[in-house]
Amino acid sequence: MAAQVKSKQRVEEHGEVFTNEREVNAMLDMVKQETERIDSRFLEPACGDGNFLSEVLRRKLAVVTERYGKSQLEYERYTFVAVSSIYGVDILQDNVEECRERLYGIVKDTYEQQFKDDCRPEVLDSIRYLLSKNILCGDALTLTTSDGKPIVFPEWSLVMGSKVKRRDFTFAALLNVSTDMPTLDMAADEIDLDEMGKRIPKPIKEYPMTSFLEVAKYE
Ligand SMILES: C[S@@+](CC[C@H](N)C(=O)[O-])C[C@H]1O[C@@H](n2cnc3c(N)ncnc32)[C@H](O)[C@@H]1O
Numbered sequence: 001m002a003a004q005v006k007s008k009q010r011v012e013e014h015g016e017v018f019t020n021e022r023e024v025n026a027m028l029d030m031v032k033q034e035t036e037r038i039d040s041r042f043l044e045p046a047c048g049d050g051n052f053l054s055e056v057l058r059r060k061l062a063v064v065t066e067r068y069g070k071s072q073l074e075y076e077r078y079t080f081v082a083v084s085s086i087y088g089v090d091i092l093q094d095n096v097e098e099c100r101e102r103l104y105g106i107v108k109d110t111y112e113q114q115f116k117d118d119c120r121p122e123v124l125d126s127i128r129y130l131l132s133k134n135i136l137c138g139d140a141l142t143l144t145t146s147d148g149k150p151i152v153f154p155e156w157s158l159v160m161g162s163k164v165k166r167r168d169f170t171f172a173a174l175l176n177v178s179t180d181m182p183t184l185d186m187a188a189d190e191i192d193l194d195e196m197g198k199r200i201p202k203p204i205k206e207y208p209m210t211s212f213l214e215v216a217k218y219e
Contacts, residue, residue, distance in 0.1 A: 002021075018051055028056065049095050054102050057086055077162055079111065080158065087134045087135070089140045107127050133154050138171075153171060165206075169203055
């Protein structure tokens, strides 16, 4: 079993105690259907090295393999969707890096198991890029990065075959939509109201559509 504590100091300073696999699975089983929906969005605001996110990813990829294992392009597109809908934040940079690496390793192993020498490096490059944008180092209480800037998450939508649309939102704007929290420290123009008075977040940036194999060219 993996160690649940890295050091006493980290426990005292950051409450860092990792959840064991049995508990992770028991908790995820409470939302089993969502964990097996390829495009369901998961955001963990204290993700550590990814105990929950890696299991969510494994479950989604099992569905991708079962449904699309015979068609490489479909498999690749839906693997992109599975990863692009997983988000995490942690305050410690080493946890963020370990989490990204762990999720990347799961995708790579599963892909290679399925398609062996036919695996395309550009697919894995896109996955790496997604993880660098979706798993972020920051403070989930203040919703800022270590240099005081707002945490920003991209929303990825696969549209028209293999094309992807990216829109960036601040974490604060996303939270103000899903809760009735008083407005956090954020620009008022990050939130809109729909005709029913429901809050909808406004993207702070929209990108031109591109192939899912070329998202890394965005910046
Ligand atoms: C109890 S551990 C849980 C880790 C992981 N979710 C798991 O279950 O294995 C809490 C995690 O939250 C992180 N953390 C503590 N304060 C935080 C904050 N303000 N914002 C983001 N992450 C934070 C710690 O670095 C640690 O990785």
